[in-house]
Amino acid sequence: MNVDVLIVGAGPAGLSAAAELRRLGAGSVLVVDREPVAGGIPRHSWHTGYGIRDLRRLMTGPAYARRLAGLAESAGADLRVSTTVTSLSADLEAMLTSPYGRESVTARAVLLATGCRERPRSARLVPGDRPAGVLTTGELQQRVYLNGERLPGRAVVVGAEHVSFSAAVTLAHAGADVVALVTEHPRQQSYAAFRLGAALRWRVPVWTSSAIRRVTGRGHLAGVEIADLSSGAERFVPCQTVVFTADWIPDHELARSAGLALDPGTRGPAVDTLLRASAPGIYAAGNLIHAAETADIAALSARHAARHIAAALVGSAPAAAAVPVCSEAPLTWISPNAVPVPLAGPVPGPVPGPPLGRFTLRSSEFRHVARLDVRQDGRRLTLSRPVRIIPGRPIHLTANWLPQVDPAGGPVLVTIT
Amino acid sequence: MSTADVVIIGAGVVGTAIARTLSAYALDCVLVDAANDVGTGTSKANTAILHTGFDAKPGTLESRLLARGSALLREYTAAAGIPVERTGALLVAWTAEQLAALPVIADKARQNGYLAIRPVPVAELYAREPLLGPGALGALEIPDESIICPWTTPLAFATEAVLGGVRLVLNTRVTGVADGAGHELTTSRGALRTRWVINAAGLGSESVDALFGGDGFAIRPRRGELIVYDKLARSLLSSILLPVPTARTKGVLVAPTVYGNVLLGPTADDIDDSADVSTTAAGLSSLLAAGHRILPGLAAEEVTATYAGLRAATEHADYQIYVDGKQRYACVAGIRSTGLSASLGIAEHVVASLAEAGLPLVSRDQPAPIPRMPNIGEAGTRPYQAGGEIVCHCERVTRGEISDALSSVIPPSDLGGLRRRTRAMNGRCQGFYCAALVSRMFAGS
Numbered sequence: 001m002n003v004d005v006l007i008v009g010a011g012p013a014g015l016s017a018a019a020e021l022r023r024l025g026a027g028s029v030l031v032v033d034r035e036p037v038a039g040g041i042p043r044h045s046w047h048t049g050y051g052i053r054d055l056r057r058l059m060t061g062p063a064y065a066r067r068l069a070g071l072a073e074s075a076g077a078d079l080r081v082s083t084t085v086t087s088l089s090a091d092l093e094a095m096l097t098s099p100y101g102r103e104s105v106t107a108r109a110v111l112l113a114t115g116c117r118e119r120p121r122s123a124r125l126v127p128g129d130r131p132a133g134v135l136t137t138g139e140l141q142q143r144v145y146l147n148g149e150r151l152p153g154r155a156v157v158v159g160a161e162h163v164s165f166s167a168a169v170t171l172a173h174a175g176a177d178v179v180a181l182v183t184e185h186p187r188q189q190s191y192a193a194f195r196l197g198a199a200l201r202w203r204v205p206v207w208t209s210s211a212i213r214r215v216t217g218r219g220h221l222a223g224v225e226i227a228d229l230s231s232g233a234e235r236f237v238p239c240q241t242v243v244f245t246a247d248w249i250p251d252h253e254l255a256r257s258a259g260l261a262l263d264p265g266t267r268g269p270a271v272d273t274l275l276r277a278s279a280p281g282i283y284a285a286g287n288l289i290h291a292a293e294t295a296d297i298a299a300l301s302a303r304h305a306a307r308h309i310a311a312a313l314v315g316s317a318p319a320a321a322a323v324p325v326c327s328e329a330p331l332t333w334i335s336p337n338a339v340p341v342p343l344a345g346p347v348p349g350p351v352p353g354p355p356l357g358r359f360t361l362r363s364s365e366f367r368h369v370a371r372l373d374v375r376q377d378g379r380r381l382t383l384s385r386p387v388r389i390i391p392g393r394p395i396h397l398t399a400n401w402l403p404q405v406d407p408a409g410g411p412v413l414v415t416i417t
Numbered sequence: 418m419s420t421a422d423v424v425i426i427g428a429g430v431v432g433t434a435i436a437r438t439l440s441a442y443a444l445d446c447v448l449v450d451a452a453n454d455v456g457t458g459t460s461k462a463n464t465a466i467l468h469t470g471f472d473a474k475p476g477t478l479e480s481r482l483l484a485r486g487s488a489l490l491r492e493y494t495a496a497a498g499i500p501v502e503r504t505g506a507l508l509v510a511w512t513a514e515q516l517a518a519l520p521v522i523a524d525k526a527r528q529n530g531y532l533a534i535r536p537v538p539v540a541e542l543y544a545r546e547p548l549l550g551p552g553a554l555g556a557l558e559i560p561d562e563s564i565i566c567p568w569t570t571p572l573a574f575a576t577e578a579v580l581g582g583v584r585l586v587l588n589t590r591v592t593g594v595a596d597g598a599g600h601e602l603t604t605s606r607g608a609l610r611t612r613w614v615i616n617a618a619g620l621g622s623e624s625v626d627a628l629f630g631g632d633g634f635a636i637r638p639r640r641g642e643l644i645v646y647d648k649l650a651r652s653l654l655s656s657i658l659l660p661v662p663t664a665r666t667k668g669v670l671v672a673p674t675v676y677g678n679v680l681l682g683p684t685a686d687d688i689d690d691s692a693d694v695s696t697t698a699a700g701l702s703s704l705l706a707a708g709h710r711i712l713p714g715l716a717a718e719e720v721t722a723t724y725a726g727l728r729a730a731t732e733h734a735d736y737q738i739y740v741d742g743k744q745r746y747a748c749v750a751g752i753r754s755t756g757l758s759a760s761l762g763i764a765e766h767v768v769a770s771l772a773e774a775g776l777p778l779v780s781r782d783q784p785a786p787i788p789r790m791p792n793i794g795e796a797g798t799r800p801y802q803a804g805g806e807i808v809c810h811c812e813r814v815t816r817g818e819i820s821d822a823l824s825s826v827i828p829p830s831d832l833g834g835l836r837r838r839t840r841a842m843n844g845r846c847q848g849f850y851c852a853a854l855v856s857r858m859f860a861g862s
Contacts, residue, residue: 034807034810035850036806082806082807084801084807084810084813086801086802086813097801097802097804097805097807097813098804098805098806099804099805099806100804101803101804102802102803102804117846117849117850118849119719120846120847120848120849121847122720122721122722122723122847123719123720123721123845123847125701125705125720125723127695127696127697127698127700127701127723128695128696129694129695130694130695130724132832135848135852136846136847136848136849138846138849138850139848139849139852139853142852142853142854143852143853143856146853146854147853147856147857149853213698214695214698216695218692249719253648253649253845256649257649
């Protein structure tokens with residue numbers, strides 16, 4: 001079958017892009033998701049705090065997921081669940097598997113919105129036994145909120161970002177006694193009154209400068225070894241559940257198998273400010289290109305991509321080369337990853353900006369007050385206002401320096417000063 | 418209580434192979450295991466390679482049964498649909514000393530009856546494996562070394578045995594033996610009377626042997642830790658990359674898997690606890706160091722899983738197989754790390770020895786056919802390729818495959834068993850997306 005736009009992934013990004021594309025009259029829009037219900041991660045994230053920046057209202061995850069799916073469908077997008085894209089070629093042909101069989105879909109544009117997942121214990125190379133009771137937040141939330149499972153006993157959460165606190169809330173709902181959140185960082189990384197409710201945050205101790213060294217238990221989890229990174233001392237903490245949170249990795253498998261260039265920082269497909277990937281007609285948005293931002297930011301980034309896809313389908317997108325945008329340690333990534341530069345011509349148009357007019361970055365270290373220094377070939381393009389830098393939290397860089405970029409110059413490098 | 422003709426203790430790859438071989442005869446056989454599934458010990462956690470036996474010690478029983486078993490298993494995989502891929506192996510020399518050892522290894526292979534081994538010049542080596550780390554000096558090619566599914570193999574044997582009338586008794590540990598007209602085995606779940614006993618208890622074979630007065634060997638568990646890389650790493654290599662073995666171990670290899678991943682390992686540590694399959698920080702970091710030297714591209718790839726398995730080694734260099742006709746007892750022990758490849762050769766040898774020792778073998782009129790196992794390998798066609806509801810996304814396992822496994826001849830008794838039958842939850846997300854749903858399906862079955 002042929003469609004104008006194929007969107008892979010019906011999470012906040014994919015659904016928001018679908019509604020926007022239909023609103024802009026971009027033709028037929030097919031959204032596929034491999035899960036049996038559309039909505040993505042918010043489906044099983046039962047706390048409130050969704051929808052603030054994109055829908056201008058406050059909702060729980062499942063309500064938000066339903067709302068976005070409803071908006072996409074009522075806008076006229078074709079939404080198919082339990083449907084997996086098993087391959088994607090550079091000429092925009094996708095193979096789909098669903099309970100109805102196999103089907104080939106050819107699109108004029110493809111938006112990848114496959115999201116991200118947490119690195120599981122094995123990928124973090126935490127040694128020890130392989131007992132039951134070792135989870136990620138994704139599995140935890142589905143077990144508790146979709147299966148109604150109880151998790152009595154003691155629980156340890158690895159990580160101290162927003163999602164870690166979300167895991168702690170879920171554990172508490174499931175009847176677990178959350179012993180601690182464990183982080184290698186010297187302090188926790190969540191907001192003081194993050195949407196989960198501040199009370200919980202003060203009840204659950206956060207063990208900072210601590211790392212999980214071993215998982216113990218034959219059959220079921222018996223406990224974990226926790227090292228104090230400042231003293232080197234290790235101790236055994238008995239628990240029945242351990243949840244590995246955050247440490248996001250984009251679900252980039254389809255992007256990689258389609259031969260798209262990946263950005264070494266985000267590990268998602270490298271995209272320019274229009275969210276175009278390295279193959280013509282393929283775009284990427286949401287947490288596939290910035291793992292992980294909140295759902296509303298993923299939704300807004302996808303609307304941005306939708307607007308550029310709609311423009312490209314009527315032939316008005318700027319043809320362009322691109323200047324890469326990179327970051328340097330302790331910054332771990334910057335998204336988007338390139339600035340398009342108009343090809344030489346009599347009237348070069350303005351350089352299109354990134355979603356929300358800003359770049360997003362991550363750092364592996366805390367900085368109380370720091371500035372982002374943006375340079376190209378040693379020449380400073382801008383120096384940001386002072387910002388606080390917290391690992392796992394977004395750092396924003398306003399994109400007002402784009403006109404200074406030399407189209408013929410080297411990569412733009414962002415550092416902390 | 419009826420008296421069985423034969424009780425096989427241990428439903429690993431060796432015990433199940435013996436059971437399926439015996440099921441062709443008019444015998445009342447019982448296959449008993451302490452665990453809740455077949456193939457849960459050494460059989461489930463190994464390097465998943467179907468060896469030719471090129472590097473066995475010439476003249477040993479292991480050499481002979483490995484060559485024979487390997488040929489038999491190749492045939493059997495085709496009939497049973499066990500995933501196998503003949504990728505071939507390249508045994509790579511990285512030092513002058515190792516390079517000098519290659520002709521000796523090739524010579525040994527010929528003594529083992531394996532003639533297809535040949536030297537590979539360094540230019541050809543890099544042409545075949547362009548992403549191999551720098552510094553290789555030369556290699557041997559062993560074109561018949563293959564990768565195989567270690568989970569489907571004992572399951573196929575056991576399925577054939579059960580369909581052929583063998584009684585499979587799981588969750589039952591043999592604890593003692595009393596002798597009368599036959600043997601009366603005491604177990605954790607009551608007594609079992611039998612005329613003959615076959616000890617294929619793997620890591621537990623020393624204690625079973627002691628019940629029959631044996632003291633010829635001691636099991637020395639040798640732990641091997643392994644790392645499984647993401648499927649996206651599969652394009653980094655095309656053959657099994659073997660190191661030059663040392664006196665003690667075959668060394669760390671890098672191999673594709675039939676599931677489309679890349680395997681790195683094993684370590685080799687002698688340990689005391691025959692149930693300790695934990696990984697260690699030191700083991701994993703030594704593997705990473707070796708892996709990054711052999712195939713530098715691995716450094717940028719994600720790890721999907723880590724695990725450890727125990728080889729049932731003894732103080733002897735060869736298998737410890739003997740049949741005592743007077744006691745009507747067979748001991749099949751010390752199979753070390755070659756049980757998967759040699760299993761059908763071992764079974765053939767043991768059954769012939771039992772016949773010599775007096776076990777009456779009368780062929781059944783209609784033996785059970787070789788079962789056709791569900792394909793969980795990437796080389797064959799997988800169900801999702803015809804459509805279906807994919808439940809485990811990383812491994813592309815359909816709802817139908819899970820239902821089929823849950824209602825199979827030997828259904829899984831826990832999620833681990835379901836993983837070994839379908840690959841569900843074995844992928845890169847390790848259950849982030851699918852574990853809750855798959856658990857629900859398992860609980861509802």
